[in-house]
Amino acid sequence: MFNTNIENNITVLDKLTRANENFDIIKRVIRINKRKSVLYFIDGLLKEAIMEKMMEFFYGITEDDFFTNTETFVENCVPYIEVDKSKNSNAVVTALLSGIAILSVDGLDEIILIDARSYPQRETAEPKNDKVLRGSMDAFTEIFVQNCVLIRRRIRDKNLTIKALQAGDKSKTDIALIYMDNKVDKNLLKNIEQKIKNITTEELSMTQQGFVEALIKSKWINPFPKVKYSERPDTTSANILKGNIAIIVDNSPSSIIIPTSIFDLMEEADDYYFPPVTGTYLKISRYVVSLLSIFITPLWLLTNRYPDFVPTFFQFTIVSEPQKIPIFWQLILIEIAIDGLRLASINTPEMLSTTLGIIGGIALSEFAIDAGFASTETILYMAFVTIANYSQPSQELSYAIKFLRILLLIATELFSIFGLIGGVVLIIILLYSNKTLSGKSYLYPLIPFNGKALLRKFVRIRK
Known part of the structure; x- marks a missing residue:
């Protein structure tokens, strides 16, 4: 498709890039040692200062021997590090649309690719999600x-x-x-x-x-x-x-x-930025809080279904006053309300986010209790569950835990103790049947059991 005739190459490139229809694809015709040449690049994705220096160098070329083939021209006439050449039309167009400048010179049958890209970007800053108390504060960007x-x-x-x-x-x-x-x-x-x-x-x-x-x-x-x-x-x-x-x-x-694996998802950077004792405490705390966030509301629902079987020292968990809305529906509605508040906070302008949080907190606490929408105990347990969800470094895992908690609530409401047991069995089946991308167990090193590796998942060992 490309050959030594520059007019042919310009026609082909115009058709492939549609440079005449796209305002941001710049076509610049220049002369290098009296040879007609053409340069294509995307406006905004190029280091213009570098290209200006390069064009200044092109204008100063006077030796005819440099134009015998593309390899010789690149070696002697392109004063840049990241340079390649190609005759493949698809590769050339993909390179251009990726921000690479392409150059065609009369007498050369290959297109020269000059990688002088400069993407629009933001400065490297602290991560918004994976924050730590100590350690590095830089984060990935979109570049x-x-x-x-x-x-x-x-x-x-x-x-x-x-x-x-x-x-x-x-x-x-x-x-x-x-x-x-x-x-x-x-x-x-x-x-x-x-x-x-x-x-x-x-x-x-x-x-x-x-x-x-x-x-x-x-x-x-x-x-x-x-x-x-x-x-x-x-x-x-x-x-x-x-x-x-x-x-x-x-x-x-x-x-x-x-x-x-499930254990990899539970780890975070702070586990290793603190001394072994502190890191171990953080690890174990996260596991305990995660387990409680799954079981605390289903177990509480079950205790209120069968208050006579609750030990004396746990009698304080029983709701004694009659409820306008059943406890099960209180828990489900507040689960949805909390997610609605979370979505609202994401879409709220930053200057109003504090106000929204205050209003949402009041609406989901005092007003809800006074109106009979929810009991004090329901608000308390759901507040714990909400805070516990944010102890997870993985947002995907926190939502998985939320879905499992709702599953246990529904099963407990429908089938009481047998529903709770069946829900726990189903969770174990989901964990056991899940495999990592390598085909290994999602529960490794618990299944198959590897004591030393499992200990490292719970205990922070000095390196």
């Missing part, structure tokens, strides 16, 4: 290359491998597989790489979530997440050094870490 650099900065080892791929027939989204070559599960790596290459979706406009849904064909009925998201380069680097695979998707300010 693909910058995120890879943040990993390179922390792992200066020759075995660190960053493999670039693309997915999406139209979006051509950049994806990086990051792993330690001497530690990674090669079968898992090959499987993931093949799955990415086989993704047939047209675009990944929702980036990470769209990518995960295209990558993992899991049963929707199982709420437990199969991947771990992290906005922290230090957490991602630590998982890579363990032998895991990190996936960076362009335009996403977080990494995807695989394979992931």
Whole structure:
């Protein structure tokens, strides 16, 4: 398609890039040693100062010997580091739309690709979700290359491998597989790489979530997440050094870490930024709070169904006054109301978020009690459950816990003690039947049992 005739190449490139119809695709005709040349680039995705210096260098070229072939021209006439060449029309167009400048010179049959990209970006700042009391305060941004650099900065080892791929027939989204070559599960790596290459979706406009849904064909009925998201380069680097695979998707300010078990999802950076005793306390506290957040409201509902069987020292949990709305419906309605308040806070302008929180807190406490909408005990237990949900570093896991809690509430309401037992059995089945992307147990190192590894999941051991 491309040849040594510049007019042919301009015609082909105009047709492929539709430069005459897109205002942001800039076409710049220049002359290099009296040879007609054309430069295409996307406005806003190029380091203009570098290109100006490069064009100044082009105008000063006078040697004819440099134009014998593309290789010679690149070696002698392109004063830039990241330079490539191609005759493949699809590769050339994809490069242009990715922000790379393309240059065609009369007499040369290949297109020169000059990677002088400069993406619009925000400054690296503290993560909004994965916050820590100590340790690094930088976070991933939406810039693909910058995120890879943040990993390179922390792992200066020759075995660190960053493999670039693309997915999406139209979006051509950049994806990086990051792993330690001497530690990674090669079968898992090959499987993931093949799955990415086989993704047939047209675009990944929702980036990470769209990518995960295209990558993992899991049963929707199982709420437990199969991947771990992290906005922290230090957490991602630590998982890579363990032998895991990190996936960076362009335009996403977080990494995807695989394979992931239930115990991996429960860990957070603060566990390792504090001394072993403190880290162990934080780990155990998180497990206890998570278990309580699942069972506390179903058990409380059950005790109010059968108050005569409640031990004396737990009699204070019984609601003695008659309720206008059954306790079960109080719990369900407040579960929904809390989620509604959370969604409202996300969409509320920042200057009004404090006001919304105050109004929501009053509406869900004093007014609800006075109006007979909910009892004091219901508000108390749901307040604990709400706070407990935020103890989870993984938002996906916190929602999974919420769904399980609602499942237990419904089962307990319908079938009393047998419903609660059946719900617990179902949760165990969901956990046991779930597998990581490597095909291993979701409950490892509990199932199959590995005592030393399991101890490390609960106890912070000095490195």
